[in-house]
Amino acid sequence: MSLAFITILANVFFCCAQPEGSILAEKSDKYEFAASPSWRDEFDYSGKPDPKKWSYDLGDDGWGNNELENYTDKIENAKVENGHLIIEAIKEKSGKANYSSARLVSKGKGDFTYGKFEIRAKLPKGRGTWPAIWMLASGNDYGNKGWPDNGEIDIMEHVGFDQNKIHGNIHTKAFNHAIGTNKGNNVIVETVSDEFHTYSCEWTPESIKILLDGKDYFTFTKEPGYDWSQWPFDKPFHLILNIAVGGNWGGQKGVDDSIFPRKMEIDYVRVYPLVEKK
Template sequence: MKTIFNYTSQTFSAFFLIGVLFSCDSETADNPTGSNPGNNVSEVPIPDGGATSPTSYPGMTLVWEDDFEGNSLDAANWSHEIGTGNNGWGNNELQYYRSQNTSVERGHLIITAKKESFQGSEYTSSRIISMNKQQFRYGRVDIRAVNPRGQGLWPALWMLGSNFPEVGWPRCGEIDIMEMVGGQGRENTVHGTVHWDNNGSRAEFGGSYKIPSGTLADKFHVYSIEWTSNNISWFIDDVKYHEIDTTPAELDEFRRNFFFIMNVAVGGNWPGSPDNSTTFPQHMIVDYIRVFQFD
């Protein structure tokens, strides 16, 4: 997710700590307009069918997965980031991230974006991270998900280097497994991108793929990367559509551990703002995430 972090590692730590405290205390005390405080989304329609992926691959071992069973997010795997970040998480985004916009239902993670006033923002959503809990270097990642739809929606399944608190962005590196930009006929296209530091400047290299029919909000698709010390490849439903050679020395970011982020942004520099055509609430539904590593 083309996220520009302008704060230092010390500032990030403060934001993160404040966010955790805020999510546990004052967040639940403030009732956003039109919402039920502390209640998660219930009975969100989950599409039938769509792509699936295998539970094993030749020459690889499944080392971690989250199937989102039970009725709450697994705290051993995920934490919430709370608030509006710095400058709308670096992208002029419009949402306030809250833990209440995350639910786990019927074996699925559901992140819900709403139009509601809360803490000065006109929209709310959720952003979860596996930082300090689940981090990996190399392997294959499969994430089965359904995207939201509508102008101004910006769902993302992505990764940041685990040294982010120490070195900041983009020196930590960023791997965007899946981004979709809502509205204007863009919901049939998946984007896969990497960002890194190149002599003090942000560098990026991305590719995209347009599915043959329908949109990424109609049914489940599987978003994948295969990541080695030499390259990263991107797939949708096991169709490879993009690759980068990471052997150059300036791409050393991608030979280190990374953690996961899942979020639905509203507005921002890339999608633009919602308009009268955008309906809320909108949901990103994740069936599972699996990490395989090479034997």
């Protein structure tokens, strides 16, 4: 989830997908992804998320976005049942916050440089929810050692006040909403909270492609001459799954307390390694 999306300016810059068939996009034809995942969680168990694959980000400090939840490691906020991971945001006093939720991270247990990331999920519905499936760098190798210098890949973001729109974005030092250079796109889907959809990212040394149900709607291509400030995407990243409440983007139109609790259900997470064609 990006550091802000402070204003609707983010939408103005959701226009940067590479045109289909461009010369640069064609270069990625030399890469493909393995047929079988190298890292996965099918959620075919019950109880807390597998501790060999997931840790928790914890806290109620707003996460740089003025978010309103406290992230916990309680089973009420993150549990596996009936073949699904359920992340649930609850209206309750939690820490200094008035809501609780969970933010699962694979850092140190699933760190990846390039690959195809596939997550099948059903999203929460309601004004004030802000679920995300995304990735951050696992190390601090570039610039000021923080966001956005080391990069961010948003495989899926959704805000409840704009129910039928799914967003995919990247953030770097050179390309981010805070300086008016955001790179991303969005797509209309009317059933994100009623049905499971597959949210994917295909990351190679030359491009990052964001897909929904197998159809790409945003591609960010490494142009000749890019340095780390435009393309920090050559180091390990990890996965993050969470529901925020309110915040600079999710709370732009307030929070409807009558909707809670609200949950994101995840059927599976699969990571397919990159292989170079012979």
